[in-house]
Every structure is written in C-alpha cells, then in structure tokens.
Amino acid sequence: MVVRTRYAPSPTGRMHVGNLRTALYEYLIARHVGGEFVLRIEDTDQERFFEGALDIIYRTMEETGLDYDEGPDKPGDCGPYVQSERVTEGIYMKYAKMLVEKGEAYYCFCTKERLESLKTTVAGKEIMLYDKHCLHLSKEEIQANLDAGMPFVIRQNIPNEGTTSFFDDIYGEITVENAELDDMVLIKSDGYPTYNFANVVDDHLMRITHVVRGNEYLSSTPKYIRLYQAFGWEPPVFVHLPLITDEEHHKLSKRSGHSSFEDLVEQGFIPEAIVNYIALLGWSPEDNNEIFSLKELIEKFDYTRINKSPAVFDMVKLRWMNGEYVKTMDYDRYKEMALPYVKQVIHKELDFDKILELMKTRIEIFPDICEKIDFFEELPDYDVEMYTHKKMKTNSENSLEVLEELLPILEKQEDYSLDALRDVITEYTVKKEVKNGVVLWPLRTAVSGKQSTPGGAFEIMEILGKEESLRRIRIGIEKLKNC
C-alpha cells in the first residue's frame, strides 16, 4: 500500500515553525518511501480565516521545497482539497447523519446559556463536560425542533464506561477512560464541521495512511479512534510529534516574533537553513551529520527515530547553521541575497564583489553585513588610542613613524591591487626589520578607523583605492601628531 501523508493547515496567518516542521515530517515520511503527499486546507473556522493566508501557505510550501502531489491547486482524485468546498458538497453532513443513524452521534439543541451553566471553574480554569442532555430526546422531539428551525449541533456519542486505546508509533500504546472523553461537537451550528470531525472524514476519504501531527492532539486521539470505529473504518498509523518550545519551554507563540517562517526569512535566514534546522528539532539521523539538503533528508529520514521530548527552538544554533549555508552557498546566489544589505550602507562606487567576498565567511545572517562594512562608506571618528596595541607592540610614536614613512611609498604606488600592495608594504617591513604587526596594525587602523574589520589592511586598501586610502592615512598622521 502506498504511503500517503497530508499537511492540513488552517489559513489563519503566517506559518509557524511548529507547523512547518509538521509539514516537513509529513513530507519526509511520504517521500522517504516514495509515497504521496497531500495538501489540504482546513478552513472550517470562518471567524479566524483571513484573505492572504492561503497565499502564505502556497508560498511557504514553494520556498521550502515541500512539493505536494495533490492539493487545491494540484487536482487529484480526492478533491476538493479545501474543506469549505467540501462543506458545500455536503460531505460532512452526510457522514454525520450516518453516525446519527447508528446512534454514534446525536442532535443537540442546547443553548449557549445552558452550556454556560454546565461550566465549572477548577484550579482557575473553566472546564465543561457536556451532560448528554440532548441524547435522550425522542425522535419526535428532534424532528419538531428541526422543523421549527432550531439551531443545532451534532455531537459524538461516547459511552461513559470502558476505555479506548490506540497505538502511536512514537509514544506507544495510549489508553483513556471513556468517561474522560467529552461528547465533542462534530457539526457546528453554522453547518461547518469541527476540525476533529472533518479531519477524520477527510483523512479516510483521502486514503491517508499516516496521520502526523503535533503532540497537542495526543490526548484527544481516542475520540478520533472512536469515530473510526463508529464508521467501521480502519484507523491510520498515528505519528505524534514532540512540541517545539521557546527558551522558557512554552509552546512557541505567534507573538514571539521569530516563530514564523516568513519572520525568519525577513530576518535574513535562508529557507534551506530553516528547513535543515527544524528537521533536527525532534529528530536525529543515525550518523553525526547536521547539514542536510532536503534531498538528503528524504534519504535519511527514518521517522521511528523521532523522539518524544519537547525541543527548545534555539536561535543561536539556527544562526550558526545559516552561517554554514552562507559559507557554502554558490557565489551568484549569495550575491543576490547579500548585495541589498551592502547597498544599504554603501552608496559610493566601490567594488561590491570584493566586499561580498570578505563577508562570506564572516556573517551568519545577511543583515550582519551592515554593521561590519560601514567604515568603507565613511571613516569613523576614532580615538588615537587605537594605535596603541600591546601585543602588536605599537604606540602613537611608532605608528606615526610608520605612517609617515609609508605615505610617500604609497603615494608613488600606482597599483593598488591586493598583491601589489602586499609586495610593496612587505618590502618596507622587511627593510625596517620589524614585525608585520608594527606596520599593519597602524595602517589598518588608519584606513578603517576600527578596532576590528573584515579583512586586513591590504584588502581594505584595495577596496578603498589609492585616493581614499591616502586620504585616510593622512588623517591618521594628523591625529597622531596632535596627540
């Protein structure tokens, strides 16, 4: 039997990294064994739906490379793939009524007020267990209510005795008392199915073999199992995933800012790095590798190695991983992604390629570029103290001496390429019989005005060019003379 998984997001906003990881694992489980991956839109909550959400889903799937075989925009034989369209076709109501026929579900006409009165507060939390009030309505009463146009919901009928068990491929066997299970709503009063019901019906109809979802559904899965049993359907394999949390070990929230895929991309992260990183949140390969392309993940992904405990989303490690991707990225793509940041701070005519080359091993995310290259644009107003460096054995006296001696040499020098500069300056250093640092520390300080820079004096001078380099050296000489 062909493995089929599905990603079933609700179009309510940006895609959370938790949801994205679920999508990723669903994709990998299917692809690893040559199975099929389906995208289904669960828009049964009309209140939370918002317009652009669908586009976000399509775009995210596209950018992360999670291609699906069937979905709203990829017709298959299980359509439609949008639940609101399936509502229109009457699919859920039909199955709900089947359950009513079997006595596995029932009409409920309880008002909001009555439901409200069922609520009790325990330990500061409001809880409500439906009392099966409407289960005992007679056929005639139900028909009368229906004829009168009374609003209704359809509830699942779960007995108060016995237990329900299921086997989860990650968490093992789980059993709960039926009495703990509420008679959940299957069809809402607006005629839409609840997530719980639509999920079971669609997973069955779409021949989903592996239901992969977050841990938060683990404790309600017995209700689903009862639904499968009520229909007489074979339940799928369940794969519940450990939660992803923030540093405080709480479920990632939309407010934390770094938690959606789009937010991360906006912050300068590379889609592949994000995918790579989240793949490792809750799963690890057999070997010790950590850098995987999507293709390699498909190859390596053995879902039985998913672990049970929640994982903290660590921005620091994501940044590191992004840096690894930057370092190995081919230059053209790197340039395309990085250049905008260079242009943000540099408005002069400089060799952007040379600057970009310097940055490639020095950044983790693209915005890091900005603060590292500002000195190319303009020489900062630095402190003369910077010329004094104990380890380099430099101070304001010998720095001044070096710069003054170097100035005429550099004025004469026409070729400001890296190698030429190195040759001429090394020649000076050798003749003077001093360490490189004695010459290069003051030089670098003068041309950059910074304590630390990407690249050294040669690289910086090559990029700045003769005129600007000399101008900066003269400024350095002035500073040193006046101290």
Added chain:
RNA sequence: GGCUCGUUGGUCAAGUGGUUAAGACGCCGCCCUCUCAAGGCGGAAUCAGGAGUUCAAUUCUCCUACGAGCUGCCA
C-alpha cells in the same frame, strides 16, 4: 482539578543492563594571524530525586518532583 505525555550538559542530542556517557551549537583556552572571521587543537559542563529488581542500573518497575499539552460550536 482531571486526563495524557515528557525529563541525558545552558540548548539540540546519540546511546546502553557493565561505555572514559558520542557529536553539534554556545562558552573558555591555545595555534594560525595586521584586527575580525574562517580553519585547526584542547577544555569546562549532563543521565531530575527516591525506592525496588539485579552481581551490576542512565538504561527495567514503581513513587515523587518538575515541565508541557488537552480539558472550545479553535485548529
């Protein structure tokens, strides 16, 4: 409150009835070096606690603690 799940360094994690308990990020140090990176080398740091089973428990069982999730006409 009830139910369900979880607990290996700060974080991601491997692993097993007997191991010096991998590896990665981060941190610290050293090397390289004109600075910063990159790269190389090294270091500190972990089996939540308590009983039990056993010759032996991080590993198996139970209890406790802690954490999380669910307890919606949200998904």
